[in-house]
Amino acid sequence: MSTEPQHTPYQKPALEFKSSTFSVPVLIPYTNDLTVIEHQLQQKINQAPEFFRNSPILIDLQELNKQSISLNVAECIELLRRLALLPIGIRGGLHDQNEAALALNIPKISAQQNISHQDTAQKLEKIIPEPEPEPETSEQPSTRIVTNPVRSGQRIYAHGDLIVLSQVSAGSEIMAEGNIHVYGTLRGRALAGIQGNTEARIFCSDLQAELISIAGNYKISEDLDESVRNKPVQIYLNDLALIIQDL
Amino acid sequence: MARIIVVTSGKGGVGKTTTSAAIAMGLAKKGHKTAVIDFDVGLRNLDLVMGCERRVVYDLVNVINGEAALNQALIRDKRCNQLYILPASQTRDKEALTIEGVGKVLEELAKEFKYVVCDSPAGIEKGATLAMYFADDAFVVTNPEVSSVRDSDRMLGILASKSKRAENNEEPIKEYLLLTRYSPDRVKLGEMLSVEDVQEILSLHLLGVIPESKSVLNASNSGIPVILDEKSDAGQAYDDVVARYLGEDRPHRFIDEEKKGLFGKLFRSK
Numbered sequence: 001m002s003t004e005p006q007h008t009p010y011q012k013p014a015l016e017f018k019s020s021t022f023s024v025p026v027l028i029p030y031t032n033d034l035t036v037i038e039h040q041l042q043q044k045i046n047q048a049p050e051f052f053r054n055s056p057i058l059i060d061l062q063e064l065n066k067q068s069i070s071l072n073v074a075e076c077i078e079l080l081r082r083l084a085l086l087p088i089g090i091r092g093g094l095h096d097q098n099e100a101a102l103a104l105n106i107p108k109i110s111a112q113q114n115i116s117h118q119d120t121a122q123k124l125e126k127i128i129p130e131p132e133p134e135p136e137t138s139e140q141p142s143t144r145i146v147t148n149p150v151r152s153g154q155r156i157y158a159h160g161d162l163i164v165l166s167q168v169s170a171g172s173e174i175m176a177e178g179n180i181h182v183y184g185t186l187r188g189r190a191l192a193g194i195q196g197n198t199e200a201r202i203f204c205s206d207l208q209a210e211l212i213s214i215a216g217n218y219k220i221s222e223d224l225d226e227s228v229r230n231k232p233v234q235i236y237l238n239d240l241a242l243i244i245q246d247l
Numbered sequence: 248m249a250r251i252i253v254v255t256s257g258k259g260g261v262g263k264t265t266t267s268a269a270i271a272m273g274l275a276k277k278g279h280k281t282a283v284i285d286f287d288v289g290l291r292n293l294d295l296v297m298g299c300e301r302r303v304v305y306d307l308v309n310v311i312n313g314e315a316a317l318n319q320a321l322i323r324d325k326r327c328n329q330l331y332i333l334p335a336s337q338t339r340d341k342e343a344l345t346i347e348g349v350g351k352v353l354e355e356l357a358k359e360f361k362y363v364v365c366d367s368p369a370g371i372e373k374g375a376t377l378a379m380y381f382a383d384d385a386f387v388v389t390n391p392e393v394s395s396v397r398d399s400d401r402m403l404g405i406l407a408s409k410s411k412r413a414e415n416n417e418e419p420i421k422e423y424l425l426l427t428r429y430s431p432d433r434v435k436l437g438e439m440l441s442v443e444d445v446q447e448i449l450s451l452h453l454l455g456v457i458p459e460s461k462s463v464l465n466a467s468n469s470g471i472p473v474i475l476d477e478k479s480d481a482g483q484a485y486d487d488v489v490a491r492y493l494g495e496d497r498p499h500r501f502i503d504e505e506k507k508g509l510f511g512k513l514f515r516s517k
Contacts, residue, residue, distance in 0.1 A: 149450055151404025152397055167450055169400045184450075 023196040023216060024088065026058045027080070032071040038079055045083060048211065048220050050189075057085045058109060059101075062092030073100040143178075150174060150188065162192075170210060179203070191218075193237075202235040203247070217242055249357035252364045253382035253420075255406075257398030259369030261390045262427040265463055266485075267366035268296045269474040270386070273489030275330035276474075279361040282321065284352075285335035286378035287368035288343055294334045297324065298470025308336035311348030317355050326475065331360075341374035353381050371405060381411050384421045384492075387451065390428050391440040396448050399424075403449065423454035425488065430459040431504040442502050455488035457481050458501040 029037055045052045057080060064071055073090065080087045089109040090101040098108045144158035145165065152171030156162065162176035167184030173191070174180060180192045182204040193200030193215040200214055207229055210221050214237045224244070232247040254267045264287075271283035285293035288308060294300040299322050305315035310333070317333075324330035333352075336343065356363050367378035379385060385406050389399040406420050407413060413420075426445055433439040446453060457463075462479030466472060474489070476482040480501055487497045 148407060149403070151407065152400035154404040154408070169397075169404075169448070171397060171401065172404070185447075187448075 023194070024056050024058050025216070026060045026091075028060045028063055029071060029076070030063060032064065032069050034072070034075055034079055037076070038083070041079075041083060048218065051211065051213075051218065053084050055085055056088045058089045058091055059087055059093075059106075060091045061094075061097060065092060065094060070094075071097070073097045074104060077101065077104050077106060144176075146174075149184070152188075157194075168209075170208075176200070189213075192235075198237050198240075200237075203233075205232045205247075206230060207233045207244070212242065212244075214242060219244075249360050249363050250383045251353060251357070251381055252362060252384045252386060253367055253379040254364060254386045254388060255367040255375060255379055255402050256369065256388040256395070257371060257375075257402040258390070258395045261388050261395055262457070262463070263369070263388050264292050264296050264366055265467060265473060266386060266388050266425060266427065266457075267293060267364050268472040269482075269485040270489055270492070271330060271332075271362075271364040272324070272327060272472040273474045273485060274362045274364070274493075275324070275327045277489065277493065278329060280329045280331075280359070281362040281364065282331045282333060282356050282360045283364040283366060284333040284356075284378075285366050286344070286374050287366065288335045288374060289337065289340045290368065291335040291337040293366050294322075294332065295470060296467050297332050297472065299324065299332055299334075300470070303334045306334045306336040307352065308339045308343045310352055311343070311345065317352065341368070341372065341377075344373060344377050346377060346380065349377050350381060371401065375402075376405065376409060379406055379410060379420075382406075382420050383412075384423065386423050386425050386454065387449075388425045388427055389445060389449070391426060391430075391434065391442075391445055393440065396440065396445055400449060403451070422451055423492070424449060424451040425454050425457065427457040428459045429456045429501065431502065435504065442499075453499070454491055455484055456499060456501050457484045457488075 031037065059076060061071060073093065077087050087106050089107050090098060091109045093101065093108065101108065142159065143161040143163060145163045146156060147165045149166040150156055150164060150168045150172045152169045155173045156175065158176040158178070161178040162174055163181045164174060165183050168174055168182055168186045168188040168190065170187040172188035174188065175191045175194045177193065177195045177197060179200050180190050180202045182190065185206040185208055186204040187208045187210065189211040190202050190209055191213040192202045196215050198215040202212055202214065212219050212235055214235065217237060217240055219242050228244045233244050234247055235242060235244050254263050256263050267283055271281050275281040283293065284307060285291055294303055302322050305320035309315040310317050310320045321331040321333055324332065353363060365378045365382065368374040387399050387402060389395050403422060406422060410420050412418065424446070426442060430439060434441045442453065442456060458480045460479055460481035462476050463473050463481050466476055473479060473481050474485040484501055487500065490497050
């Protein structure tokens with residue numbers, strides 16, 4: 001008994017709660033016809049199967065419910081899972097839709113834009129700013145430098161900028177919340193501004209990438225013009241269009 | 248202290264076992280006490296290529312499980328008394344291997360041997376990862392074609408991140424590229440990647456190029472490591488590889504078509 005109170009003050013906490021923001025693809029259906037949704041979704045996935053495989057996804061029903069079109073949420077979730085997507089939340093759903101989602105362990109995410117009640121809006125304002133500044137000031141985005149080749153199958157994530165001094169092999173993936181610089185050949189996938197920073201850029205000395213993406217706007221290898229391949233380029237976003245420019 | 252060499256590739260059928268047998272024999276013939284271990288539990292092949300399949304009593308899994316002493320399981324080669332073979336079990340699968348067990352066996356071997364060559368199975372699963380986990384050097388065996396090159400690249404990533412050296416933050420595994428089944432004629436016809444292509448993709452130190460050769464198949468079938476066939480091009484290429492690994496400076500051969508001199512090589516247009 002007597003040792004316990006002595007020990008507890010020195011114990012390191014086993015866990016900690018932090019608030020953190022992520023960018024997650026949001027699926028906004030415009031119809032409740034699941035066969036049509038499946039068909040068009042499959043087409044999208046076929047364009048970049050690796051990009052979508054096991055990707056988290058949020059279902060946004062605001063548009064549909066505005067038009068009073070009711071979607072069967074349970075079937076929709078089942079459809080997404082069948083296509084190897086991982087639904088992680090539902091937004092803008094009606095009460096019974098939220099219940100149906102919850103029954104499949106999919107939580108309701110509050111639809112911030114549509115909140116009209118002032119008090120809830122204030123509550124949100126209060127809740128969000130408080131925990132946010134702390135982690136951001138304590139974890140300053142730092143530049144990550146990689147000197148070895150990034151090999152097929154490896155994934156590299158940088159909270160700030162990412163600089164790779166060697167090559168990035170086909171079948172690898174490099175991601176950064178900031179800019180990406182590759183001083184070798186870029187053959188793998190490069191995703192800059194992965195948390196939604198549209199100002200992020202990708203620089204590489206030899207573009208042969210499988211996929212390039214800035215803030216979620218991506219291009220696959222097949223869509224890259226021959227005129228930009230195999231040479232030093234920079235890639236940036238202009239009005240949600242990826243611009244690839246010679247260096 | 249012994250050097251542990253893993254012969255690995257990711258892809259199957261590229262020549263790992265042939266290479267393991269050849270370099271183990273090559274090192275032993277140079278007077279270094281060498282052991283070669285077959286990690287391909289369930290698909291035992293090394294004993295065939297080494298020509299000792301009729302002398303297998305105990306195997307790697309027996310030693311790991313404590314059913315046999317290491318000395319009981321090691322088979323001494325009849326052609327070179329510096330070479331020992333530790334065969335794989337054919338009746339088990341790779342789940343029989345444990346990291347502690349493999350570590351113990353290698354530690355024990357390291358006391359007695361100068362070089363321990365680990366013949367990795369194909370794939371990136373347990374057998375392959377255990378074969379490379381304790382390695383000091385890695386011979387990455389690659390064929391001049393895209394799928395093999397990509398698999399080798401994947402293997403290099405695993406070597407750099409999941410080995411004991413990587414986990415303990417020690418000096419990383421030394422990686423060497425061994426290009427096997429190379430056919431200059433077919434490279435010229437554009438049917439095969441060239442040495443330069445492969446090196447550009449993998450950016451790795453080239454230890455040697457082994458030409459596609461009938462002598463390799465003959466050697467495997469008769470259980471004689473191809474390095475002992477001194478007249479064959481593949482045998483000579485492996486001899487070069489062993490010499491280069493041991494620090495000797497030998498020029499690369501078998502990269503260009505026959506009867507083509509140094510000038511052809513230097514002034515070859517792309």
